[in-house]
Amino acid sequence: MSLFIASLNSGSNGNCYYVGNGQEAILVDAGISCRETERRMSRLGLSMQTVKAIFVSHEHTDHISGIPVLAKKYQLPVYITEATHYHGNLSIQKEQVFAFKAYEPVQVGSLAIQAFPKKHDAAEPHSFIVNGNNVNIGVFTDIGSACDHVIMHFKHCHAAFLEANYDEEMLEKGSYPRHLKNRIRGGHGHLSNKQALEVFTKHKPAYMSHLFLSHLSRDNNSPQLVQQLFNEHANGTEIIVASRFEETAVYRVQATQDAVPAGLPVKTEMQVKFRPSYTQLRLW
Template sequence: MDCNTLYISSLNSGSNGNCYYVGNSQEAVLIDAGISCKEIEKRMARLNLPMGKVKALFISHEHSDHIKGVCVLARKYKLPVYLSPKTHAGCGFDLHQDLVFNWDTNNTVEIGSLSVTAFRKIHDARDPHSFMVSCGDTRVGVFTDLGAVCTELTAHFKQCHAAFLEANYDSDMLNNGRYPYFLKKRISGGSGHLSNAEALTLFCNHRNERLSHLLLSHLSKDNNSPELVENMFNTHAGNTKIIVASRYQETELYVISSDPDASAGISRRNHSGLPLQLALEV
């Protein structure tokens, strides 16, 4: 196994459900499971990713678009569910206690060769967290549902070789749109979601020179445009590949490595249709 290679995909990203896959050639974790178990199975199958590779679920916060599929998925595959005690209290999960694991913020959880670190973020939930997933020297961040850019987020973003980063709304579209005033204030008031402009400022000012992939995530259906935000970021992308994560389907499976000589990109496939790097482990 190449201990510096990770494979990532957004299985779904948006207010209708969020689920992010990060793994190596042997094991993987899902960050949030806000779509059904059945949909997660379908989308992983289309990526030729065996469900047996998933070894744990990590939950960012208790909002329904992040937890809808957790209980069925965890029970069916006997997956440990990692979340903070306050988030656990807010979820109302009907799960056996043997499947639930609470963490202390900034402590690292080891899942095989993967290391997962959670840190607090600004969002209107009980105890919301973002995540950094590492394998060897390679680091992938999962940074969505952000009310504002804080020092913790900036520090972690600087370390990433790839990241899922929220770009939820275009300010003009939100301000001129049909949402009631209270909802506009909830979204843009500092504890809701990150605008395109705020995400772009973080990207331009703090990206790692080896940030190979940026997956723009949790786009609003009504207050954003995939083409608009993709063009915004591509203007400043340099060597970083910009991908807009869909609210309707999975992205490609991307290969991420801290090794500058590695062939990072879309995972190649062998004659069986399986990603070449993963086929031996099925």
Template structure:
């Protein structure tokens, strides 16, 4: 069985990722408004009826902006840690709140969602791997430095949204004040193109077919720069950028597809009606 994935938005202005099979789906983070989430899913031919849960990585507004309205409107359970909930300025209704525990898979129909801790300047930050029928999709953004947990789970993925937040030279020579540059480049800030590339080269599994460069900074990175860093090392992995302005296509990821390293294939809307 294939897994269908899309980035609805990826960047400091909002993060939201769709991962599902033919029967159910989850959103990883809800950092754009409910209306914008609905609009982008309609454009992709994706049905909100398939969304069965939202998983929140941490409390920063670009990851939780739409969670309250989405959970209310669709009655969606929101999986979030107590520390993240307590520190979030936007909270889902309490009756929809569910807790998750690191490294313990949460079943959502035919999906299994596993959270794991990471280094980031938030109360209790986690990333996620979503599995369906042996196909694993990682959402690994907002990471200061790639710890052992990140390397371990990245090494399982058939496809991954991987943070490439900044280019070292662009950040160093850019307009940000020194203290902000230190925060971004620190171990609890964000991951650079070079750090992400090192993770990819060192821990990429042989069955990986797709990589989405994600959470790019508007001021300290450029899609062309990020892609150029990865292109000589990509092999037959399809590498693209998850935009901070628009949704991506829907990509179909399957075990057979991953083994063959075929190119991306947009999904027909009829699958999701």
């Protein structure tokens, strides 16, 4: 009982994450070109014919730029909220557009995909958890802070893509203007290495086998720095840094005998307020 996962690219130059079961798969975001997506899938031995849908987290160009061509060429359904579709100005055939709502699972073959809201500087941003073969995979990137939604879902994951965007000292000492630094770290931007590590050390389940550190800043982080930081606290979890230049390997994530049987988290009465902002940010 397993799922297969890979990052095809992760960073402000494009984001695309693959989750599949061997027969069918989905992409979370498609922010690299169709041609580059095909190349990277091919190098990994993955077939685009198994991809059955694209799920869109939010409208920023590094998450959607490849969708129109990819969706048209492979006639893929695109699951996207109404506000994200509007603000992303995506050119997609109406019959290929499908709305989703938070905490209402979408079934794609034997995969169940559940969205939940997150804090980010976008119109209607969501993260996702993908369930299949008794395994949960989380995609938690572009997060301003680790709200209750993120924590609740992270606790259920056998593997996850977790944002570790910036090192706090590198950001503070770097060349970005003050207003951009404040927006990155201001609660609706991105998650720092320290914040991501706190999520990992405090909330990871004992059965989490893989953690992909994702959406690293080009200017305000170091793959070596964040790899070393998380390795020191891995405690049996394999730590992979998702690159902004190339795909990762494909990893097989299995349900273990000591794991709690995996299902999608159930919505609670939590009331977390999100302040939407429609400004496109390029956060390196």
